[in-house]
Amino acid sequence: MSSLLEDYAAVVGEDVIDHLRQLTAPLKGMRVVHVNSTRVGGGVAEILEKLVPLMRELGLDTRWEVISGGMEFYQCTKGFHNALQGKAIDIPPALLGAYEQANAHNAEQLRPQLEEADVVFIHDPQPAPLLGLCPNRRGKWIWRCHIDISRPHRPVWRYLRRFINDYDASVFSLAAFAQPLPHPAYLIPPSIDPLSEKNIELPPEEVEQVRQRFGIDPARPLALQVSRFDRFKDPLGVIRAYKLAKRFVPALQLVLAGGSASDDPEGEAVLAEVRTAVGDDPDIHVLLLPPDAHRTINALQRSADIVLQKSLREGFGLTVTEGMWKGRPVIGGDTGGIRLQVVNYHTGFLVSTPEGAALRMRYLLHNSARALEMGEKARAYVRENFLNTRQLREYLTLIVGLLHAQEERIELG
Amino acid sequence: MTANNQGAFVLRDCALIAIATGQRAQNLKELRDILLGIHSGSLYFHFWGGLLQARFEEREYNNDFAAWARHSLHDTVLAERLSVVDPTELADLEALRQELINIVEQRLDEHESLTWTAPDQQFEFIRSQIVVFDTRRRVEQPEQLAVLLPTLSTGSVFYHFIDARRRSAAGLDDFRTWLGGFGTQYAALVERLAALDPYFVSLSELRAELAALFAAYFEVTSHE
Numbered sequence: 001m002s003s004l005l006e007d008y009a010a011v012v013g014e015d016v017i018d019h020l021r022q023l024t025a026p027l028k029g030m031r032v033v034h035v036n037s038t039r040v041g042g043g044v045a046e047i048l049e050k051l052v053p054l055m056r057e058l059g060l061d062t063r064w065e066v067i068s069g070g071m072e073f074y075q076c077t078k079g080f081h082n083a084l085q086g087k088a089i090d091i092p093p094a095l096l097g098a099y100e101q102a103n104a105h106n107a108e109q110l111r112p113q114l115e116e117a118d119v120v121f122i123h124d125p126q127p128a129p130l131l132g133l134c135p136n137r138r139g140k141w142i143w144r145c146h147i148d149i150s151r152p153h154r155p156v157w158r159y160l161r162r163f164i165n166d167y168d169a170s171v172f173s174l175a176a177f178a179q180p181l182p183h184p185a186y187l188i189p190p191s192i193d194p195l196s197e198k199n200i201e202l203p204p205e206e207v208e209q210v211r212q213r214f215g216i217d218p219a220r221p222l223a224l225q226v227s228r229f230d231r232f233k234d235p236l237g238v239i240r241a242y243k244l245a246k247r248f249v250p251a252l253q254l255v256l257a258g259g260s261a262s263d264d265p266e267g268e269a270v271l272a273e274v275r276t277a278v279g280d281d282p283d284i285h286v287l288l289l290p291p292d293a294h295r296t297i298n299a300l301q302r303s304a305d306i307v308l309q310k311s312l313r314e315g316f317g318l319t320v321t322e323g324m325w326k327g328r329p330v331i332g333g334d335t336g337g338i339r340l341q342v343v344n345y346h347t348g349f350l351v352s353t354p355e356g357a358a359l360r361m362r363y364l365l366h367n368s369a370r371a372l373e374m375g376e377k378a379r380a381y382v383r384e385n386f387l388n389t390r391q392l393r394e395y396l397t398l399i400v401g402l403l404h405a406q407e408e409r410i411e412l413g
Numbered sequence: 414m415t416a417n418n419q420g421a422f423v424l425r426d427c428a429l430i431a432i433a434t435g436q437r438a439q440n441l442k443e444l445r446d447i448l449l450g451i452h453s454g455s456l457y458f459h460f461w462g463g464l465l466q467a468r469f470e471e472r473e474y475n476n477d478f479a480a481w482a483r484h485s486l487h488d489t490v491l492a493e494r495l496s497v498v499d500p501t502e503l504a505d506l507e508a509l510r511q512e513l514i515n516i517v518e519q520r521l522d523e524h525e526s527l528t529w530t531a532p533d534q535q536f537e538f539i540r541s542q543i544v545v546f547d548t549r550r551r552v553e554q555p556e557q558l559a560v561l562l563p564t565l566s567t568g569s570v571f572y573h574f575i576d577a578r579r580r581s582a583a584g585l586d587d588f589r590t591w592l593g594g595f596g597t598q599y600a601a602l603v604e605r606l607a608a609l610d611p612y613f614v615s616l617s618e619l620r621a622e623l624a625a626l627f628a629a630y631f632e633v634t635s636h637e
Contacts, residue, residue, distance in 0.1 A: 019566040022546055023428055175537035178433035187431040397430040401542040408454045413547040
């Protein structure tokens, strides 16, 4: 049976895996613990699912611990999530109490291994107070923030900051997300896993089955946006762009694929507006997919000629990365992390209006050779920059960096 | 077989990680004020560090300051002036800092008013830490280097061909420095390496170009 590292080497190249091995050599045997609040579902769990075994294969004694809490704990951390992303909501003291209690309770279980660890990664705000609850810690503690906190609701950030101040370092996905803290703020963009269901190569028959299931005509051009029905993702702008482009490309089809909005009142309202905008156009397919429809999304992305992510505001935009990995040019909103990925005229186009998106769709559909070339570049760009092996390399570099007290240049061996 | 007076070529590799400084500029005056005091590691990152990331053939500018001037301030004149700054021609990062400040101040003198960028288009000053490690591979003869080159990691290519220009007093890459240790024997190869501009290709492409250049040289010389 091949090792995980060998599986990755087949995708990213032997040189990349060799590089990881060399970088890990001085760290072998080190005890590393990752702590988050869920084992399955969500972006963080998805990352750790592969990162932890990869770190183990490289010779680091790596563990993954999950903290838990009651209903009030999750209500509180959901509130944190929204407030840190800018929603002006205050968290009732009772929920904050439940948050602190849950952390104290988890610390009872985890304290021995956290205090013994050489490096501890605490993911997101849920387990942030654990540092203060491990007074005899001996290792380096890193707070990894996976969310966009560029414009947080200040009272909530002030409350959380006191738990984070004492960490040895924090990690943000983009410089714009970094908040002033009394320790170094490392920058590590997110990544996708090329071996996951969402990104793995699919047999052509499976892609064809998905097209048939949703009534998509393989002989006609297809534009796709995968995202929640959320105003910031601008699904109405996408429909307008499609309608403008369709005047010139009558065969054009559009798929808007997102999750069911039953638990999100605002999402339901946006979905209703989307349905009204679609009207009776048989070439627009609005798909409500379950959260685990990874292979379906993979197949839709592989069916598309163009991937759209016309967001008005975006954290990083991993759907852009996914589309690029499938060799598709991406038309993205000129915002947030999309700017890091979509390089105008290289991997796709950045746009600010539905009109701009329509123009670029027409351009790409009339220049299929150019679209193909951009798609190839997009895939190569993701291979070099946005796969989880790059993220792992940066975590390892960060560990070495922290062990060398902030020197600008560290010469090993 | 000739010996190199500097000994074997020590093949190293490196990895770089970015660190936010928290300093942001929204107009040219703010950029100048931050340049006056920013950690010199930030200048390194915005000139050199970016080269460790993937690039495209039509790369417009060789540093982040020029790109920001063009795309966020929409000041083409400033972008063009900043883009010709070659840090290898300057003594060190402090000289580079001074050169940047001079250019920015000249532009400030020329302007009647300040242009502000949108809040999400500010210049984010980033610095970096670079970890350099020994691959334990040693090369005695240039022919061996020609064989190894296609297998090098992009980190090695960056360290020896780009980062080296900052480390070496003469602003040379490590390959040329080492080949110089054989006297004039490889002068033609050194000349070809000098003509290879690393700014307009990705590191993978640069690796391929270096490998092709060495292969072509030894192919020809073996037939002479």
